[in-house]
Amino acid sequence: MQAKEVLLVLTDQWADWEASYAVWLVNSVPEYTVKTMALDKQSKVSVGGLRAEIDYAVNEYTKFENLAMVILTGSFSWKNESHNEIADFVKKAHDLCIPIAAICGGVVFLGKHGFLNNVKHTGNSLERFQKEPNYNGTDFFVSAQAVADQNIITANETAALEFAREIFRTLKIYTDEDMDDWYDEFKNGMVR
Numbered sequence: 350m351q352a353k354e355v356l357l358v359l360t361d362q363w364a365d366w367e368a369s370y371a372v373w374l375v376n377s378v379p380e381y382t383v384k385t386m387a388l389d390k391q392s393k394v395s396v397g398g399l400r401a402e403i404d405y406a407v408n409e410y411t412k413f414e415n416l417a418m419v420i421l422t423g424s425f426s427w428k429n430e431s432h433n434e435i436a437d438f439v440k441k442a443h444d445l446c447i448p449i450a451a452i453c454g455g456v457v458f459l460g461k462h463g464f465l466n467n468v469k470h471t472g473n474s475l476e477r478f479q480k481e482p483n484y485n486g487t488d489f490f491v492s493a494q495a496v497a498d499q500n501i502i503t504a505n506e507t508a509a510l511e512f513a514r515e516i517f518r519t520l521k522i523y524t525d526e527d528m529d530d531w532y533d534e535f536k537n538g539m540v541r
Contacts, residue, residue: 352382353417355520356410358435358455359387359403364423365395367452367506370513370535371420378522381417386410388434396425407438416447417520423453423506427461436462446500448519453506460484469498473505510535 355375357368376383384404387393392400419442426432436458443449443464451459456472459465465478465486472478475490495504495511502519504512514532517523523531 351415352380354415355381355383355418355420356386357383357420357422359385359393359401360424360426361393362425363393363395364453365397365399367509368420368422370509371516374522375520381520407434413445416442418448418450421451421455421458423455427454427458432458448500450502450516452504452512456503468501469496470503471496471505472503
């Protein structure tokens with residue numbers, strides 16, 4: 350059986366820590382493989398100076414039948430640039446009922462492009478979303494670390510663990526009990 354792909358969408362100055370828990374575990378199970386995607390195939394450098402090679406340019410991806418999820422990690426460039434080609438890709442994936450997971454600046458990107466107008470969501474602050482002209486989701490904003498609704502997962506910048514937990518739940522990587530154990534260990538430590 351071919352592993353389903355989980356795409357990590359990157360831009361320059363991507364936040365390398367925000368999806369790290371999720372990517373590590375998703376890539377460690379045989380059902381899934383994590384691949385990178387960007388506007389082009391040039392490597393992208395994270396805020397922490399890590400260089401990531403890109404597997405797919407956004408306009409060349411056609412394997413939607415094998416796509417399990419799209420993850421948008423934070424980045425300083427989400428708020429400064431429109432990334433319309435990525436928005437078109439996310440819309441196509443979402444229209445095909447493929448889950449979309451976004452954290453920090455990735456959530457701002459979703460708000461900027463109107464994906465959160467009728468979906469419960471969270472983010473760094475409601476005020477940040479309200480600066481975006483295409484955002485009309487004020488009534489759906491939830492003050493929480495992470496929120497999953499209608500195949501969209503959102504998380505604020507301090508919620509890497511909660512973000513990963515929602516991704517694992519959506520991809521059915523763990524049982525609820527195993528997920529609770531994993532979360533407790535990473536949140537509270539092994540030594541108590």
